[in-house]
Amino acid sequence: MKIVDAKFLQSAQSVNDSPAPNVAEVAFLGRSNVGKSSLLNTLTNRSGLAKSSSTPGKTQLINYFEIKFKTDNEEMPYIYSRFVDLPGFGYAKVAKSLKAQWNRNLTEYLQLRPNLQIFVHLIDARHPELEIDKNVDEFLNEIKRGDQIIVHAFTKTDKLKQNDLAQLKRVYPEGIFISNLKKRGIMDLQNKITGYLFGN
Ligand SMILES: Nc1nc2c(ncn2[C@@H]2O[C@H](COP(=O)(O)OP(=O)(O)O)[C@@H](O)[C@H]2O)c(=O)[nH]1
Ligand SMILES: [Mg+2]
Numbered sequence: 001m002k003i004v005d006a007k008f009l010q011s012a013q014s015v016n017d018s019p020a021p022n023v024a025e026v027a028f029l030g031r032s033n034v035g036k037s038s039l040l041n042t043l044t045n046r047s048g049l050a051k052s053s054s055t056p057g058k059t060q061l062i063n064y065f066e067i068k069f070k071t072d073n074e075e076m077p078y079i080y081s082r083f084v085d086l087p088g089f090g091y092a093k094v095a096k097s098l099k100a101q102w103n104r105n106l107t108e109y110l111q112l113r114p115n116l117q118i119f120v121h122l123i124d125a126r127h128p129e130l131e132i133d134k135n136v137d138e139f140l141n142e143i144k145r146g147d148q149i150i151v152h153a154f155t156k157t158d159k160l161k162q163n164d165l166a167q168l169k170r171v172y173p174e175g176i177f178i179s180n181l182k183k184r185g186i187m188d189l190q191n192k193i194t195g196y197l198f199g200n
Contacts, residue, residue, distance in 0.1 A: 001069050001070065001071060001072070001190075001194040001198065002069065002070050003043065003044055003045065003067055003068070003069055003190065004068050004069065004070045004078070005067075005068035006044035006045075006046050006049055006065055006066070006067050006068070006083070007049075007065065007066050008049065008063070008064075008065055009064040009065055009066045009082065010063075010064050011061040011062065011063050011064070012061060012062045012064065013061060013062070013105060014062070014105040014108055014109065015105075015108050015109050015112050015113060018062065018064070018109070018113075019064055019082075021113060021114050021115040022115065023066075023080055023081060023082050023115060024081045024082070024115055024117045024197050025064075025081065025082045025083075025084050025113065025115050025116045025117060025118075026081060026082070026083050026084065026117065026118040026120060026193055026197070027084045027086055027109075027110065027113075027116055027118070027119050027120065028040060028083065028084065028085055028086060028120045028122065029086040029088075029089070029106075029110075029119065029120070029121055029122065029136070030088060030089075030121060030122030030123065030133075030155075031088055031089055031122075031124070031130075031132060031133070032088030032089070033088070034088070034122045034123070034124050034155050034156075035122065035124075035155035035156055035178070035180055036050070036085065036088065036122055037050035037085070038050075038180040039122065039153070039155065039178060039180055039189075040065070040083060040085060041180075042180045042183065042186055043083075043186060043189065043190060044065070044067065044083070049065065050063075050065075050085060060087050061087065062084060062085070062086060062087070062105070062106075062109055063084070063085040064082050064083075064084055064085075065082060065083045065084070065085065066080060066082060067080065067081050067082060067083050068080055069081070069194065069198070071198075079198060081193075081197055084109075084116075086106060086109070086110075087106060089103075089106075089132060089136065110139075110140070110143060111143050116148065117147065117148055117149070117196065117197060118148065118149055118150075118151060118193060118196060118197070119140050119144070119148065119149070119150045119151065120151045120153050120189070120193075121133070121136060121137060121140065121150060121151065121152055121153065122153050122154075122155050122178075123152060123153070123154050123155065124154075124155055124156055125154040125155060125156055125157045125159070125160050125165070125168060125177065125178075126156065126159055126160060128154065128168060128171075128172070137150070137152075149196055151176060151189070151192055151193075152172060152174065152175045152176065153175070153176045153178050153185075153189055154168060154172070154175050154176070154177050154178060155178045155179075155180070156178075156179065156180075156181075157177045157178060157179045157182075157184060157185065158179040158181045158182045158184070165177065176188050176189045176192060
């Protein structure tokens with residue numbers, strides 16, 4: 001299965017102004033600067049795709065992308081899902097009140113979205129044990145329904161020495177190990193997503 005098209009669908013402030021929950025969604029979340037936009041662009045093979053969400057103002061919003069997959073089934077050659085770019089956490093420069101509002105909207109999306117199937121939690125491979133990522137992971141494990149999975153995607157693995165990467169893989173055997181720079185781990189993540197959503 002292969003992604004053949006991807007396009008920006010819409011931005012939303014919260015679940016209330018989000019598109020109808022009628023297509024399976026994959027949410028991407030992580031600290032600001034972890035490499036989320038780069039990963040979305042690499043995954044979809046659209047270099048400018050997530051740029052629309054990095055323009056000032058839009059980084060605070062939930063950004064929906066429509067993803068078109070080619071199947072091997074002639075009767076149903078294409079199948080769709082949505083990738084959802086969530087606001088990065090750990091934004092130091094923003095006022096506290098605004099931060100709280102973002103968190104509320106984000107939390108609501110994560111907890112209330114019935115068609116949300118996969119949480120892709122991006123973690124900087126150089127700093128896998130940050131308190132904020134542990135908190136997020138704990139929260140996701142608390143709210144996760146039986147029909148959902150959490151995927152840990154370690155980014156910027158090109159910045160690790162071979163030994164350190166091997167060690168990280170031992171500690172997180174279920175992890176996906178990504179380098180946007182070297183285009184590593186991208187198919188592993190795509191296969192994980194399509195395997196779970198579509199069974200292949
Ligand atoms: N070395 C390296 N740098 C990366 C990788 N992915 C992203 N970056 C860089 O990290 C910075 C933040 O990336 P971006 O995708 O905008 O992060 P976001 O804030 O999570 O959306 C940019 O300077 C990217 O070029 C990667 O796999 N390897
Ligand atoms: Mg970004």
